[in-house]
Amino acid sequence: SAVISQKPSRDICQRGTSLTIQCQVDSQVTMMFWYRQQPGQSLTLIATANQGSEATYESGFVIDKFPISRPNLTFSTLTVSNMSPEDSSIYLCSVNNRGSAGYTFGSGTRLTVV
Amino acid sequence: GIQVEQSPPDLILQEGANSTLRCNFSDSVNNLQWFHQNPWGQLINLFYIPSGTKQNGRLSATTVATERYSLLYISSSQTTDSGVYFCAARGGGNKLTFGTGTQLKVEL
Numbered sequence: 001s002a003v004i005s006q007k008p009s010r011d012i013c014q015r016g017t018s019l020t021i022q023c024q025v026d027s028q029v030t031m032m033f034w035y036r037q038q039p040g041q042s043l044t045l046i047a048t049a050n051q052g053s054e055a056t057y058e059s060g061f062v063i064d065k066f067p068i069s070r071p072n073l074t075f076s077t078l079t080v081s082n083m084s085p086e087d088s089s090i091y092l093c094s095v096n097n098r099g100s101a102g103y104t105f106g107s108g109t110r111l112t113v114v
Numbered sequence: 115g116i117q118v119e120q121s122p123p124d125l126i127l128q129e130g131a132n133s134t135l136r137c138n139f140s141d142s143v144n145n146l147q148w149f150h151q152n153p154w155g156q157l158i159n160l161f162y163i164p165s166g167t168k169q170n171g172r173l174s175a176t177t178v179a180t181e182r183y184s185l186l187y188i189s190s191s192q193t194t195d196s197g198v199y200f201c202a203a204r205g206g207g208n209k210l211t212f213g214t215g216t217q218l219k220v221e222l
Contacts, residue, residue: 043212090155102147102162103210108155
């Protein structure tokens with residue numbers, strides 16, 4: 001299975017600022033996925049990032065708030081822009097492994113906005 | 115899209131007890147996985163099991179695809195088993211949909 005390095009692992013940010021989260025994969029993958037997990041809730045897909053094209057956002061998520069970069073087949077970033085306390089969540093990236101291993105997730109970024 | 119439901123939402127066990135967690139899904143699946151989220155938020159893949167039965171130590175899982183459910187069995191539970199267990203499924207397309215989770219607490 002792919003191994004994903006995600007950073008930062010946690011951060012505390014002031015409202016109105018932006019944070020960029022990075023995910024590095026140890027193999028080339030076509031798609032990378034970004035999820036949000038609000039406190040006490042399940043995981044919700046934010047967007048799917050393809051290399052060389054704009055990300056595809058799920059209903060309720062917009063590019064201005066969550067811009068995504070996918071410069072190559074092993075790397076992606078998610079930016080949480082103009083943050084408010086409601087953005088306090090765990091953010092995770094994921095890839096779909098080839099074969100029968102399913103999806104692998106990064107270790108997550110625990111964001112607190114104050 | 116596919117709907118995923120889990121039960122029970124919360125479970126408290128004494129160490130050494132056995133338990134069964136259930137996941138129901140609304141459509142045929144190409145991918146079904148069980149994850150354990152530890153208290154630090156890390157999501158650990160337990161099983162990739164779109165059909166059939168698998169076992170890994172004290173854990174085992176069974177998916178009956180024709181009846182659209184999956185079960186996760188935990189035997190001889192330990193305090194380190196505590197955390198949230200998620201079932202996630204993918205039907206058509208690439209989107210993996212998560213259930214609402216089962217919060218498990220194992221007490222001494």
